[in-house]
Amino acid sequence: MSEPTREQTERYDIQQDGDDIIVKQAAESMAADLGFEESATAEIGIVAVELASNVLKHADSGEIALSHLTDGDRKGVRIESFDVGPGIANVDAAFEDGASTAGSLGGGLGAVNRLMHRLTVTAPGEPDFGTKVVADRWKRKPASATSPCPLSFGAASRPAANETVNGDSFVIKRWDEQALVGVIDGLGHGADAHEASMAATEYVETHYDSRMEAIFDGTERACRGTRGVVMALARFDWDAESVTFATVGNINYKLTDDTDLTVVPRRGVVGSNGPDPKVTHSEWRPGDRLVLFSDGVDSHWELPPARSMADESATVTARRLLDQHSKPHDDATVLVVSGRVDDQSD
Numbered sequence: 001m002s003e004p005t006r007e008q009t010e011r012y013d014i015q016q017d018g019d020d021i022i023v024k025q026a027a028e029s030m031a032a033d034l035g036f037e038e039s040a041t042a043e044i045g046i047v048a049v050e051l052a053s054n055v056l057k058h059a060d061s062g063e064i065a066l067s068h069l070t071d072g073d074r075k076g077v078r079i080e081s082f083d084v085g086p087g088i089a090n091v092d093a094a095f096e097d098g099a100s101t102a103g104s105l106g107g108g109l110g111a112v113n114r115l116m117h118r119l120t121v122t123a124p125g126e127p128d129f130g131t132k133v134v135a136d137r138w139k140r141k142p143a144s145a146t147s148p149c150p151l152s153f154g155a156a157s158r159p160a161a162n163e164t165v166n167g168d169s170f171v172i173k174r175w176d177e178q179a180l181v182g183v184i185d186g187l188g189h190g191a192d193a194h195e196a197s198m199a200a201t202e203y204v205e206t207h208y209d210s211r212m213e214a215i216f217d218g219t220e221r222a223c224r225g226t227r228g229v230v231m232a233l234a235r236f237d238w239d240a241e242s243v244t245f246a247t248v249g250n251i252n253y254k255l256t257d258d259t260d261l262t263v264v265p266r267r268g269v270v271g272s273n274g275p276d277p278k279v280t281h282s283e284w285r286p287g288d289r290l291v292l293f294s295d296g297v298d299s300h301w302e303l304p305p306a307r308s309m310a311d312e313s314a315t316v317t318a319r320r321l322l323d324q325h326s327k328p329h330d331d332a333t334v335l336v337v338s339g340r341v342d343d344q345s346d
Helices: 019-033 038-059 109-115 191-206 212-222 314-325
Strands: 005-014 062-071 074-083 118-122 132-138 151-158 168-175 178-186 229-237 242-248 252-255 280-283 290-293 332-339
Touching: 005 019, 005 038, 019 038, 019 062, 019 074, 038 062, 038 074, 038 109, 038 132, 062 132, 109 118, 109 132, 109 191, 109 212, 118 212, 151 168, 151 178, 151 314, 168 191, 168 332, 178 191, 178 290, 178 332, 191 212, 191 229, 212 229, 212 242, 229 290, 290 314, 314 332
Parallel strands: none
Antiparallel strands: 005 062, 062 074, 074 132, 118 132, 151 332, 168 178, 178 229, 229 242, 242 280, 252 290, 290 332
């Protein structure tokens, strides 16, 4: 991935209370000038306050740089903070919710991670070198779908027996000629697993159009302080007739026999220093069908040929598979992607 171009950079010294408000106003002004929506502009201002406040809290002084970014036809804002001093002693802890700096509007670096599309943090490495944070936010293009979606999406999920909350979750996001789907499983079950899966789901749903590697990287940070999750994501582009797939952990899958989808599994847990996913790109044909399911669903079954399920919607298929193959002692989720049918019951 190429580095975006900086068209303009403004620098602000952070030395005393009130400097964070100046940076906030400057960041919001830059975002507004670039055409960001009002809500996105406000979120960029929150990030500017959070990073400037971190400088004062952890290093007494430093600098904030605001840059106008371009990458092809994309426009964005970059906020960089530089500490002069010891910097943030425990970067991992700073990503946990509730670790916000005193008087700031965010939730520590966790809020920065959720509100921006890309975040990198360089921890202190030398006595006179503090923490460097680089946060990018891109302006989303207006919806511009030119062809109807040829896919049907369906999911079914339930908690383990005797549990009131579900530690599993799923994502289905559609835009333009693309869709992102995924199954997320918080480790174990119960309230702690639910907390982890919700943290991951929130991040994925608000960063659905980012690169796969960036989504996993951000979800890793979003799940710090939780049990962590295992996760599989698939992005479909029906104009290009392609699917991009990435996974970390034991989310299972089944495909129709002739589907040309390559999956490279990676062991690990997202949120617990998990590995980078292996991202693969494959052809996706109109008759293909994909089923993703958590380990609360038994894997010893065969997916029938697509033609035998032609009259069954993706939602009905997901519910049927969950009823037939789920294990009562664990959370269970099934997500199905298939070609559309004329009469859907969902």
